[in-house]
Amino acid sequence: MKVATGLMLVLPGLMAGASAEDLTELTEQRFRKLHAELQPGDGELWRSIPWQTSLLAAQSMAAEQKKPLFIWAMDGHPLGCT
Amino acid sequence: MIDRASTFASPQVVQFLKTKAIPVAIDQAYQRRQQDTEGEFYRRIVQQSPRKDFGNNTTQGLFMASASGDFLGFTNHRSPDRVMQMLNEAWKKAPRGQVSAIVRETVDRRYNPEPPEGGLIVRVQAKILSGYEPAESQFQHIFQTALSRDNLWITKAEHAALVSGRVPRALVTRIARFHLVDNTRGEPPMWETAEIQSADMTVKGSDLLGSFRLATADGRRRYEATMRGELQVQDGRVVNLDAVVLGTFTGEGRYTRNAPKEPFPLAISFTLADGSDIADGVPPQGGRGWIDGYLK
Numbered sequence A: 001m002k003v004a005t006g007l008m009l010v011l012p013g014l015m016a017g018a019s020a021e022d023l024t025e026l027t028e029q030r031f032r033k034l035h036a037e038l039q040p041g042d043g044e045l046w047r048s049i050p051w052q053t054s055l056l057a058a059q060s061m062a063a064e065q066k067k068p069l070f071i072w073a074m075d076g077h078p079l080g081c082t
Numbered sequence B: 001m002i003d004r005a006s007t008f009a010s011p012q013v014v015q016f017l018k019t020k021a022i023p024v025a026i027d028q029a030y031q032r033r034q035q036d037t038e039g040e041f042y043r044r045i046v047q048q049s050p051r052k053d054f055g056n057n058t059t060q061g062l063f064m065a066s067a068s069g070d071f072l073g074f075t076n077h078r079s080p081d082r083v084m085q086m087l088n089e090a091w092k093k094a095p096r097g098q099v100s101a102i103v104r105e106t107v108d109r110r111y112n113p114e115p116p117e118g119g120l121i122v123r124v125q126a127k128i129l130s131g132y133e134p135a136e137s138q139f140q141h142i143f144q145t146a147l148s149r150d151n152l153w154i155t156k157a158e159h160a161a162l163v164s165g166r167v168p169r170a171l172v173t174r175i176a177r178f179h180l181v182d183n184t185r186g187e188p189p190m191w192e193t194a195e196i197q198s199a200d201m202t203v204k205g206s207d208l209l210g211s212f213r214l215a216t217a218d219g220r221r222r223y224e225a226t227m228r229g230e231l232q233v234q235d236g237r238v239v240n241l242d243a244v245v246l247g248t249f250t251g252e253g254r255y256t257r258n259a260p261k262e263p264f265p266l267a268i269s270f271t272l273a274d275g276s277d278i279a280d281g282v283p284p285q286g287g288r289g290w291i292d293g294y295l296k
Helices: A002-024 A028-037 A055-065 B011-019 B037-046 B080-093 B138-144 B156-163 B169-179 B291-295
Strands: A069-074 B022-027 B061-065 B071-075 B120-128 B150-154 B196-204 B207-215 B222-234 B237-250 B264-272
Touching: A002 B237, A028 B222, A028 B237, A028 B264, A055 A069, A055 B022, A055 B037, B011 B080, B037 B061, B061 B080, B071 B080, B120 B156, B120 B237, B150 B156, B150 B169, B156 B169, B156 B222, B156 B237, B169 B196, B169 B207, B169 B291, B207 B237, B222 B264
Parallel strands: A069 B022
Antiparallel strands: A069 B061, B061 B071, B120 B150, B120 B264, B196 B207, B207 B222, B222 B237, B237 B264
């Protein structure tokens, strides 16, 4: 009974420790897999919008095409980090 | 981040923006401060909107305006229905007459940084691999699964050093301070130089290897990670740079609340930009308003 209790206490700790280590171990294979995973998906709808990044360039296009401007203004660049 | 997976995941919104308007995405922290033609045009629009008393505060949101700078509509909601309502109402009010393109007469260099000539732009994308509690809402799920995006700028001299197999100290420090951050839930705190306990990068053949240990003085925000990647040089130029930094991150920032409570695995990828993505032209977040300091 003592042994069993001890194992029950130790095993979850070992498993958690091994798991955490595995999660941050950067092997060659893991590098290639993660690098592929950390790329934007082709199917993301917002990426199909023809965004401009210069307000004046967009104004020029709006004037030429007689269209209004839509401005997505964020803290941090909306096509970037936020 | 959240707008991409909510507002701009709506086929109706996307179709409207593709056909009825000219969509432009900006970091308003630039335009509301710029002392030049573009800044004046932006502030003219905002001053007619519900954001008119912005002072030193944010002007973030979604605006519709005519090409002549007349305000047509605004919302700071993310619901596609609310956004479509604003777009349709603005569209009805939009003038159809002739408007001239504005001539850019002045440029505020502080807020119009250009990538270093002869240098490199590297895409940087971060993701938390696990550690969150189950999401309780759609928005929480979006944050928890987000892939961030920033750009690393490398100077001409640093590019030349990489070609010869060296990683200059300034580049290692820039990567550590401004790009080994958890920006998956918003604008992150960057690392201070004093918070870099160790940071090393080396090139061995075509392998790019590194290790980093970053921590605030109180230890509440930390990142311990290793880097592995590959660097290929051809005809005196870097033609391929793929790398990943992977390690254990702890903590959060003022604008990046609700990180996993326990230390969590954070992976950050680096990919040489080829200019094919519109976001390749976005300046680094860490260089906002002081690009010379970022690049030093």
